[in-house]
Amino acid sequence: MHIHFGNERWNQAAAFALRYDVFVIEQGISLQDEFDELDTLTRDYFVVYEGTLAVATIRYQKKDHITIQPDRFCVRKNYRGKGIGKNLLLHLEDKALKDGYKFSLLSAEKTALSFYKSLKYSINSEEYLEDGIICVEMIKKLSS
Template sequence: MSSANMQTPTVGLMSAKIGLPVQKYRKSDDNQLNIKVQEVYFEEPIMKLIVESSKPARGAAAYIRMSVFVLERGIAFRDEFDDKDSDSMVYAVLFDDKVPVATCRFETYNDHTLKVGRVATLKEARGHGYGRKVVSALEDKAKQMGFTHSLIHSEMDAVKFYQRLGYEITSDVFYEDGVPCVVVEKDL
């Protein structure tokens, strides 16, 4: 068999996102399969952040919140999904390729104050700054709209996260949906 007749199809491309090497193979004259790594690369995930009121944004946010609050944390379905969830609600959703991984929703507290609500990041996506990205996206939108202040009802185990974003505790502990919380606030 001449080298002109050898085929060199590529295998292993479907997992390039997670860093598997791209490989090529060819059969030798003695019909042995020889595999050689031609190149190795790691593709950065395609991250997309949306801040909008739409059915797709609401659906993506609901997927994350169902996973985190209802299934992982055990919060009652009816408590998690309230009357504020509508197609007109603005959601920030961060996608890792096509998978929604982090979200929060925009509520108007008063004429100058944003209330960030329902902040959640999928368990397997934590530790990458995705929660910070969605909160910051809502803060940026609020500033564009003339808001000067932001507040969040923070669960106690999330207070340090919000403090790293510049929020300060401004209330005593209270219970929301059976979970101990405090109000955290900051100027935008």
């Protein structure tokens, strides 16, 4: 497996196809909610590939000048529980640190709280509904 980072159309297409499978088909999120105005031609995505198959992805976007906001993070169903998601998020955090960010702020599905807590994220909000799924905002101070 290897991780690719970039905004090439083929990499974006792989990220979108995986997000379609996980969020739209598996979780029932509408196409209009899943694919939003932040999916621009210049938006960068991390995609984990096994050969040519996209098995995990995360959108790389900034919240502000010191905060990265990882978004649209998913792992293909039969690849979950193998450390791929953890490795991908840590990879993103490493890049964010190198890019000068000090915090990572994300929207976490309530079912994934233990995953994020294991990576030192803390709950930063009350529960809220996002695309029909109960979520909380979580934050982490990045360090090398």
